[in-house]
Amino acid sequence: MPQGLVHGLKSALALSALALTAGLASPLAAEESGSNFLGLDLEGSLGEGRHSRYVPPLTNPIFNETPYITTEARGIYFYHDIPDDFVTEGGNVHLAALQLRLAITERLGFIATKDGYADLNFDEVLEDEEGFANIAFGFKYAVISDPENEGILTAGLRYEIPIADLETGGIELQGNGDGFLNPFITGARAFGDLGLQASLGANFALDPDEDNSLLHYSLHANYELLPGFFPIVELNGFTAFNNADRLTGALGELDGVDVLNFGSDDRGTTVTLGGGARYRLNDHFQFGTGAEIPLTDRDDTIFGYRLYFDVVASF
Template sequence: MFPTVFTGARNAVAFAALVLSLGLAGPLAAEENGDGFLGLDLKGSLGEGRHSRYVPPLTNPIFNETPYITTEARAVYFYHRLPEDFVTDGGDVNLVALQLRLAITERLGFIATKDGYVDFDFDETLPDTDGFANIALGFKYAIISDPVNEGILTAGLRYEIPIHDLDTGGIELQGNGDGFLNPFVTAARAFGDFGLQASFGANFALDPDEDTSILHYSVHADYEVLPGLFPIVELNGFTAFNNADRLTGALGDLDGVDVLNFGSEDRDTTVTIGGGARYRLNDHFQFGLGAETPITDKDDTIFDYRVYFDLVAHF
């Protein structure tokens, strides 16, 4: 297991460093020269006279969206362990992804928050597989932005485009329908060195017979114990509110949580707890390291535990 984690992490770091250095070099240079970029307000929520405290969520990276309007690239790697009680008797998943955010104005931003490459190594039953994850993109708007009190409330909408590039044993792993619509709200408030964030949304399957619709909800707390160092605790939940009928019978309880959607007829609720830390290198770069595991029953879920690493470069 550990060689798999370390190898994946090493590849993720190399990938992240390359993407961040190439993707952010232009905007950062433009900032130093005092120039705009295509007339956009790339600073978004951050910068002089705006919000000064930015600690993005670490776990649940697909749905737990930051309320801040930012221009950034976030490279994400996670190692995911399947439970021994899962239909495959366990296994490993490695994912490398790149999230992009673009501030259009101080309050309006474009987001592309799900993509990447996924490698599945099952212990039994199903053949190993790998491929590209679905792509989710959309917009978010800061309804309330109060830099003086470090408070912000944002609403957004994403569309998840089905790629249909991940399947095994005749099972489509990401969903078998027409994609998903994901309206959400997310908020943050700081109290000195202590920060709170929360998000809530619904991932609506556009083909409800093929894919399961879920509610997702997250709470995040952080505290700056040393300059630039933020220990983090997070709680995430995923609850089906409209089950599909693509997988029935013995497989009808399978729960794909966030990345996967089996279209199960009787998917259960999964609640996870995660922790870790972020370190802010300077005004533009920070990285995070943490882990996450369910506090609900692991029967029929893909989730045993995860280990996360990410690099965030923002304007």
């Protein structure tokens, strides 16, 4: 088995164990202090008299934020295939990450949704690299919360801190600018066994000469086919609206999609289709697995396909 895959699987298991430990501790804390801890309403959107149906998105985990205000740990692992048409003639990326969310009130939540460790393996041209991804955190607020009709609309803002820990062949894979501001809106509505969600946001590069700014948009549908079992279909899009000038010429169309940002001067649009399923073991644990493929055909995209696995441990 490739060393990168072994490393990625070990990281995924470790992060999943952390998420499971957090989830196991949550019911005990709830029994001791109810839904409040240090004045925080940890149940957020969920709990008695609040929303009862929570199926978080699976693909595009960095930008496709759930509108629900939750207290949870989400361990994520994905295997990302780099297509043969890419400048490196193929390769792969293993990424393991841990997302954290904390409900402050029923409507206000803190989120830390980008971090983790990436292992990049290229077949040609570039040397292999591994290191930490940028860190992004922020807040979101449920502008509309209608538990009776299972509807919710949330606005949020994230700041991404540039770590600049991934570089190969003289190319900063995450850029070396001042980070990003990411305002977004996200909403969900349930119709019986069918759940729908949509999100829209803009990732503004604070140093537009170093990094690309982009729009991101996602659609999500799930259906409770069996008790606790939810097949999922998702559509994601990434469109650059302000290109940088860090990579030009023959490399000027390189597209890092979501995790990476090459600062290309001619980055376009990538649209992906994802599918999979979630299994809700109980009110505290959900497991998800699935795959994602690109629908757009750009020779310079870094996106071949992705395979996902995650575990969500909720309060």
